[in-house]
Amino acid sequence: MNKVGIIGLGHVGATAALVMAQRGKVGKIVLVDKNQEKAQAEQVDLQDQIALLNTDTQVVLQDYEANKWEQLQDLDVLIFCAGQIALLKDHGGQRDFELHMTSKIAAEVAPKIKASGFNGVIVNITNPCDVIARLLQEQTGLATHQVLGTGTGLETARLHHAVGQALKHNYHDVTGYVFGEHGDSMFPVWSSVQVAGQSINNWSLNLDDLTQKIVTGGYTIFAGKQYTNNGIATWVNLITEAILSNANRALPVSAYDPQLKLYIGQLAIINQSGVRELVKLPLTKTEAQNYQNSAQTILENYHKVAP
Numbered sequence: 001m002n003k004v005g006i007i008g009l010g011h012v013g014a015t016a017a018l019v020m021a022q023r024g025k026v027g028k029i030v031l032v033d034k035n036q037e038k039a040q041a042e043q044v045d046l047q048d049q050i051a052l053l054n055t056d057t058q059v060v061l062q063d064y065e066a067n068k069w070e071q072l073q074d075l076d077v078l079i080f081c082a083g084q085i086a087l088l089k090d091h092g093g094q095r096d097f098e099l100h101m102t103s104k105i106a107a108e109v110a111p112k113i114k115a116s117g118f119n120g121v122i123v124n125i126t127n128p129c130d131v132i133a134r135l136l137q138e139q140t141g142l143a144t145h146q147v148l149g150t151g152t153g154l155e156t157a158r159l160h161h162a163v164g165q166a167l168k169h170n171y172h173d174v175t176g177y178v179f180g181e182h183g184d185s186m187f188p189v190w191s192s193v194q195v196a197g198q199s200i201n202n203w204s205l206n207l208d209d210l211t212q213k214i215v216t217g218g219y220t221i222f223a224g225k226q227y228t229n230n231g232i233a234t235w236v237n238l239i240t241e242a243i244l245s246n247a248n249r250a251l252p253v254s255a256y257d258p259q260l261k262l263y264i265g266q267l268a269i270i271n272q273s274g275v276r277e278l279v280k281l282p283l284t285k286t287e288a289q290n291y292q293n294s295a296q297t298i299l300e301n302y303h304k305v306a307p
């Protein structure tokens with residue numbers, strides 16, 4: 001039976017569980033939240049939902065105060081999305097404003113994950129995503145391939161949509177990726193973008209305008225509802241299913257770059273071990289510079305909170 005844990009049952013964690021229950025590919029979901037009333041509420045709500053679906057997912061709680069988090073021991077995947085999104089309210093959704101809070105949460109929870117004997121794959125969502133992925137890896141002592149972040153997957157989906165719309169093509173026929181920090185320094189790898197098998201360079205598009213739309217899309221969502229949930233909940237389920245089914249799928253995630261010694265959004269082959277290997281796409285000079293700039297931003301944030 002596939003078993004997946006979710007730590008943090010706010011907008012993101014609760015929606016990730018909802019999508020998971022609907023897709024019906026996970027046998028057991030373990031819920032963990034410091035706010036135990038919230039976790040219990042989500043458990044009952046999900047059980048109501050599952051009773052109305054043609055699925056059999058079990059939903060159980062991990063007692064936050066327990067000495068040992070037994071329920072985590074044999075999980076295949078652990079989704080980390082604990083945080084405090086309200087902190088961003090007065091800062092226009094700027095992800096970095098959660099850094100001091102979320103790095104403390106990671107420091108509180110990582111030893112509990114470690115002590116549970118968990119040996120699966122952690123998928124981090126919590127912002128700043130690349131920094132928190134690194135902190136979780138370092139503080140749980142798991143191998144670097146066992147920890148990844150959701151990275152620039154949402155922005156990659158947004159790129160497909162924006163280009164498809166601009167060219168009146170179906171977005172499923174658009175391929176290519178957004179790389180770098182899950183933050184303002186992320187960048188579309190335009191040299192990787194193809195539409196129905198043809199380079200994006202075959203069309204004359206205003207790539208600067210499209211870049212702006214792709215990079216700032218998260219702020220548009222945040223401005224209207226003060227959180228984002230649907231896209232990320234679906235994306236984390238796609239990553240989780242690629243791990244569970246040993247799919248060997250190339251996905252744009254935040255993965256460990258051994259040269260830079262940090263987590264950053266790039267293309268990686270995902271299977272049951274987590275990151276099987278990185279796919280090193282050829283980058284133009286400007287894209288390679290953008291990647292380095294993004295890495296620098298991630299590193300600066302990491303050093304603000306590194307133990």
Ligand SMILES: NC(=O)c1ccc[n+]([C@@H]2O[C@H](COP(=O)([O-])OP(=O)(O)OC[C@H]3O[C@@H](n4cnc5c(N)ncnc54)[C@H](O)[C@@H]3O)[C@@H](O)[C@H]2O)c1
Binds near residue numbers: 009033034083109
């Ligand atoms: N990577 C992405 O693309 C992406 C997208 C959306 C949101 N996020 C991030 O995901 C995180 C969660 O967002 P949200 O809107 O669900 O936030 P939220 O404030 O609605 O929920 C956070 C939850 O974490 C819980 N929590 C806090 N401290 C905890 C701890 N020590 N242990 C366990 N649980 C704890 C809270 O009780 C709460 O239920 C934020 O960091 C947000 O920025 C990332």
